[in-house]
Amino acid sequence: MSSKLIQPPSSMAASRVSIPRRLENAKSFVSFINFNGKTLSFSDNSFRLRHMFIGKVTEQSSASSPNEQQQEEEITVSQIKEELYEALKGINRGVFGVKSDKKSEIESLVKLLECRNPTPEPTGELDKIGGCWKLIYSTITVLGSKRTKLGLRDFVSLGDLLQLIDIAQGKTVHVLKFDVRGLNLLDGEFRIVASFKISSKSSVDITYESSTIKPDQLMNIFRKNMDLLLEIFNPEGRFEISFLDEDLQVGRDGKGNVFVLQRTE
Structure with a gap:
């Protein structure tokens, strides 16, 4: 054997x-x-x-x-994914921190998925990568003074975090949606546009190009903290795709942060 x-x-x-x-x-x-x-x-x-x-x-x-x-x-992969979705309930994607035992559970499930990756050379199958993905977990966190400065403790709520990948143009658009209480800005968003190029059979290099906040009222709120927003959410750098199938993507950036994304419309 x-x-x-x-x-x-x-x-x-x-x-x-x-x-x-x-x-x-x-x-x-x-x-x-x-x-x-x-x-x-x-x-x-x-x-x-x-x-x-x-x-x-x-x-x-x-x-x-x-x-x-x-x-x-x-x-099976399906069983592990089911367990992962269950483990991710109630933690708000991990953005504001996760208890150590819960984080260990999620990490174990992610590693089990990576051992069963059905697409070991994802950059050779770009059709599987293109489209819209929603972040459902990340080890990047917004804590302490950063959370306070961004207003995420009181009047600003963080909505969906989306990744739009255009294979033909070699572009990615990262969209962070916000809801500001009292201003009725349910559709406020922070967009980061970046380009990417293949660097290996399983990774891409991402280069920041521009960022915008809409509507203007939201820009006025975040203007002085734009650098902080980019420090936290800028995707620039190398991104390794460690698991990819038709509806789930797992990746790690150059700093070792883990990202779990689910395909969405």
Whole structure:
């Protein structure tokens, strides 16, 4: 039997990676590396995934037995996505911070998805990337004085964060929608226009071009904090697409921030 070993970043080689509780009963074939460097493998039907020190995850190759392949496939992409959507409920995309246990749960689910990426070379399949995507989770946060300066504690509410990707033009438009209480500006928005070019089989380099805030009343509110808005939301830099299918995209920027986006109209 042959297998493919996925080695996590060195900084996490001896760290605790938790398997979300709702997936603990799933059957799988995995190998664990203990601190003595010994590998312990399990493929028994009764094995339950638990919170352990995980050094390597063994993915079965085409040479695996039918029984082992069935065990591996029982944790499907659809199941992981369902668990991820459930975990993301009530956290407002993580914009204003997430409790550590919830963040660990989401991170574990994201990594499980990345291990099952159906599009390992996404920049070679640009038709899957084009269109409109809605941010449903990010590790970028607006906390403390930044949140206060932007009025996001009291009279300004943050609406949808959208990413419009035009493959033909090589452009992306990032749209942040705002609702300002008392001014009836339900359609206020901050737009960032950028260009992109392919830098590898799984990444693109994004270059900032311009930004605008509409309507004018909203511009008057945010004018003195435009630099702060760009500091937080400017997409410029390298973006690695680590998971992509017909309705979900996961990526990481050059600073290691995670973004989960869902296709929308």
